[in-house]
Amino acid sequence: MKTLDWVVLIGTIATIVGYGIYKTRNIATSADYLKGDGELRWPTIGLSIMATQASAITFLSVPGQAYEDGMRFVQFYFGLPIAMVIISAVFVPIYYKLNVFTAYEYLEQRFDPKTRVLGALLFMTGRGLAAGISIYAPAIILSSLMGWDLNATNLVLGAVVILYTVSGGSKAVSQTQKQQMVVIMGGIITAAIVIAYRLPDDVGVTTAATLAGAVGRMNVIDFSFDPDTRYTFWSGITGGLFLALSYFGTDQSQVQRYLGGKSVAESRLGLLFNGVLKIPMQFLILFIGIMVFVFFLFERPPVFFNQPTLDAAYATEHAPELERLEAEWTVAFEERKQTALALTAAEGSEAEAAAAAALQAAQVKMDGLRAEAKTVIKAAVPTAELKDSDYIFVSFVLRYLPTGLVGLLLAVILSAAMSSTASELNALGSTTIVDLYKRLFRPDADDRHILRASKVATAFWGGVAVAFATFAALLDNLIQAVNILGSIFYGVILGIFLVAFFVRRVRGTAVFCAAVVAQLGVVVLFFTMDIGYLWFNVIGCVWVIVLSLIIQAVLPPASDPPPKTQEV
Amino acid sequence: MPRELAPPMTAPDDSTPTPAPDDPPPLLGAWRNLYALVLGNLALLIVIFWALTRSFNVGEGP
Structure with missing residues (x-):
C-alpha cells in the first residue's frame, strides 16, 4: 500500500470516529446512552439499520x-x-x-420475568460470539493479504470500535454509522465505475x-x-422472510x-x-463481482486467489505439479479470452449463440483446472482453507485499483466491520x-450508576469480542460454526415474539416451557440429524408456537397472571 | 426529553409522552399506501430481475 492509501484509510476512519466521539461528548444519562436522545430522524435510522447488517464480510464475500x-x-x-412492512406495522408501535x-x-x-431473561440470554449467547467474528473475519483476510499481524489487526480494530461505542453509546453508534454508510456507498459506486473503466474499450455494461x-x-x-x-x-x-423478521424484529442490535x-x-x-x-x-455489490469476473476474462486471474496459501503450497514438494497446472491455466485463459473476444464481436448477430x-466450454475447462489446483494445494497444505472466494475482490482491489482508491476501499471494508461490531457491542x-x-x-440503582455500569458492560463485551477474535484461529470452520449457532437460537427467539404478538391466549409459563423444550429439541436435532442449518430457524419457531399452544391448553386456567399488555 | 429506564414489572409510564402510533406518514397520506409502495417496489425489482435473467442468462449455471 502506498502512502496516499494510508492517508485515505487512516484519515477516513479517524474522521468518522472523531466525529462520533465529538457529537456524543455530552451524554449524561443512561437513557441517552442506551437509546440515544430520542431525536434520530429516519435517514439516520435507515442508514444505521443498513450499516448494522452490512458487515465487512458483505464486501469481502459477496x-x-x-x-x-x-x-x-x-x-x-x-x-x-x-419483514420491514410487518415490523413497521406490528412491532414498532408496541x-x-x-x-x-x-x-x-x-x-x-x-409474559413474565423468566421469559424476558430467557430471551435476553439466548440473544447474548449468539450475538456475543458473532461480535468476535465481525472482528476476526476481515482481520484474517486483510492481515493475510497485507502482511499485517493478525492479533494486532484484531486488537486495533476492536480497540477503535470499543473507544467510540463505550464513549458515546447508542447515539455514537448511529452517528458514526451514518458516516460509515456514506463511505461504504461512495466506495462501492466508485469501485463499480473504476472496474467498468478498466474493461476493454468495446466491452460496456451490456x-x-x-x-x-x-x-x-x-x-x-x-x-x-x-x-x-x-x-x-x-x-x-x-426463508428470507423468517430470517429478516427474527433479525430486524427481535435482535437487539437492530x-x-x-x-x-x-x-x-x-x-x-x-x-x-x-x-x-x-x-x-x-444487487450492485453482486454486480461488482460480475464485473470483476468479466475483467478477468481479459486479464489472467490467479489460479488460486489466496496468495499466501498458494505460496505455502509452492514451498512443498508439490511445486512442480502446481507449475504444470499454472502453465495449463495460462493456455486455457488465452483460449477463453479469444472466445470472450469472439462473443463480444458477435453480440447481437446470428453467431452469438455459437x-x-x-x-x-472454455469456462468449464478453466473450472476443471482450478478444481485440480485446489486438490494439489490441499495435498501440499492439509490445513489450507480451499474456499478462496473471500479473497477475490480484495485481491482485485489491491492489484488493479489506483493509489488512493485502494485506501478508500479498505476504509469501506473496515467501516463495515466497525459499524456492525459497534451495534453488537x-x-x-x-x-x-x-x-x-x-x-x-440492582433495581434501585441510581442513573449515574447505571450509566457507568452500561459503559463497563459495553467495554466488557468488546473485550470478549477481541479475545474471541484472537483465539478464533484455533477453531476450524469458525464462521460456519457461528452461523449454525445463530440459527439454533434465532428460531426459538422469533417463536417467543410471534406468540407474544399474535397468540393472545398463551401466557408466560406456557411459552417459557415451550421455548426451553424447543431449544433443547433443536440442539438434539443438530447433533442427530443431517439437515441444513437454515431450517433450524423455521423448526425452532414453529415448535415454540405449537408447543406453547399445547402447554397452555393443558395448564390450569389460573396458573399465570394475565398479560399486562395487549397483543395485536 | 430523554426517557428514563422503565422500572421492572410495571405498566408503561403514562406520564412519559409516547408518540401516537397512528401518526400519518409524511407522504402518500396513510401508512398502508407506503407499505404498498415498498411491496410494489419489491414486485418491480423481481420483474426487472426476471427480465435480466431472461435476456442475458443463456448459459448453464455454475
Missing part, C-alpha cells in the same frame, strides 16, 4: 460469491421488504407504546452482462422448486437502532428505507444492564 456462483444470492433478500429499551423488556410486560450470462452468471432469479438449489425465489421469499427514533413515524420510515434500498444495494457456447451492553443487571440485581 462479490466473490457472484464471481463464482453468479447473481442468484440476491434472492436471499426477497423476504426483507415484507415497542414505542411500552417505552422499552430492549426488545426483551416487552417479553416481561407481555456486453459485460452478455459475457457473464453466457457462463450462467446472470442467474438473478430462479422460480424452480428444486430443494437442492439453495437460492431460489421461493426460498428467498419464505431493535436498538430504531428505538432511538424521534417518533414511530421516523422509525417506520427508517425501516421502510431499508426495505426499498437493501435489494438494489446487494460464440456463447464456445465461451462456456452496544446491544450486548444494553441487554446485560437493562435485562439482567438492573432487573435482577
Whole structure:
C-alpha cells in the first residue's frame, strides 16, 4: 500500500470516529446512552439499520460469491421488504407504546420475568460470539493479504470500535454509522465505475452482462422448486422472510437502532428505507463481482486467489505439479479470452449463440483446472482453507485499483466491520444492564450508576469480542460454526415474539416451557440429524408456537397472571 | 426529553409522552399506501430481475 492509501484509510476512519466521539461528548444519562436522545430522524435510522447488517464480510464475500456462483444470492433478500412492512406495522408501535429499551423488556410486560431473561440470554449467547467474528473475519483476510499481524489487526480494530461505542453509546453508534454508510456507498459506486473503466474499450455494461450470462452468471432469479438449489425465489421469499423478521424484529442490535427514533413515524420510515434500498444495494455489490469476473476474462486471474496459501503450497514438494497446472491455466485463459473476444464481436448477430457456447466450454475447462489446483494445494497444505472466494475482490482491489482508491476501499471494508461490531457491542451492553443487571440485581440503582455500569458492560463485551477474535484461529470452520449457532437460537427467539404478538391466549409459563423444550429439541436435532442449518430457524419457531399452544391448553386456567399488555 | 429506564414489572409510564402510533406518514397520506409502495417496489425489482435473467442468462449455471 502506498502512502496516499494510508492517508485515505487512516484519515477516513479517524474522521468518522472523531466525529462520533465529538457529537456524543455530552451524554449524561443512561437513557441517552442506551437509546440515544430520542431525536434520530429516519435517514439516520435507515442508514444505521443498513450499516448494522452490512458487515465487512458483505464486501469481502459477496462479490466473490457472484464471481463464482453468479447473481442468484440476491434472492436471499426477497423476504426483507415484507419483514420491514410487518415490523413497521406490528412491532414498532408496541415497542414505542411500552417505552422499552430492549426488545426483551416487552417479553416481561407481555409474559413474565423468566421469559424476558430467557430471551435476553439466548440473544447474548449468539450475538456475543458473532461480535468476535465481525472482528476476526476481515482481520484474517486483510492481515493475510497485507502482511499485517493478525492479533494486532484484531486488537486495533476492536480497540477503535470499543473507544467510540463505550464513549458515546447508542447515539455514537448511529452517528458514526451514518458516516460509515456514506463511505461504504461512495466506495462501492466508485469501485463499480473504476472496474467498468478498466474493461476493454468495446466491452460496456451490456456486453459485460452478455459475457457473464453466457457462463450462467446472470442467474438473478430462479422460480424452480428444486430443494437442492439453495437460492431460489421461493426460498428467498419464505426463508428470507423468517430470517429478516427474527433479525430486524427481535435482535437487539437492530431493535436498538430504531428505538432511538424521534417518533414511530421516523422509525417506520427508517425501516421502510431499508426495505426499498437493501435489494438494489446487494444487487450492485453482486454486480461488482460480475464485473470483476468479466475483467478477468481479459486479464489472467490467479489460479488460486489466496496468495499466501498458494505460496505455502509452492514451498512443498508439490511445486512442480502446481507449475504444470499454472502453465495449463495460462493456455486455457488465452483460449477463453479469444472466445470472450469472439462473443463480444458477435453480440447481437446470428453467431452469438455459437460464440456463447464456445465461451462456456472454455469456462468449464478453466473450472476443471482450478478444481485440480485446489486438490494439489490441499495435498501440499492439509490445513489450507480451499474456499478462496473471500479473497477475490480484495485481491482485485489491491492489484488493479489506483493509489488512493485502494485506501478508500479498505476504509469501506473496515467501516463495515466497525459499524456492525459497534451495534453488537452496544446491544450486548444494553441487554446485560437493562435485562439482567438492573432487573435482577440492582433495581434501585441510581442513573449515574447505571450509566457507568452500561459503559463497563459495553467495554466488557468488546473485550470478549477481541479475545474471541484472537483465539478464533484455533477453531476450524469458525464462521460456519457461528452461523449454525445463530440459527439454533434465532428460531426459538422469533417463536417467543410471534406468540407474544399474535397468540393472545398463551401466557408466560406456557411459552417459557415451550421455548426451553424447543431449544433443547433443536440442539438434539443438530447433533442427530443431517439437515441444513437454515431450517433450524423455521423448526425452532414453529415448535415454540405449537408447543406453547399445547402447554397452555393443558395448564390450569389460573396458573399465570394475565398479560399486562395487549397483543395485536 | 430523554426517557428514563422503565422500572421492572410495571405498566408503561403514562406520564412519559409516547408518540401516537397512528401518526400519518409524511407522504402518500396513510401508512398502508407506503407499505404498498415498498411491496410494489419489491414486485418491480423481481420483474426487472426476471427480465435480466431472461435476456442475458443463456448459459448453464455454475
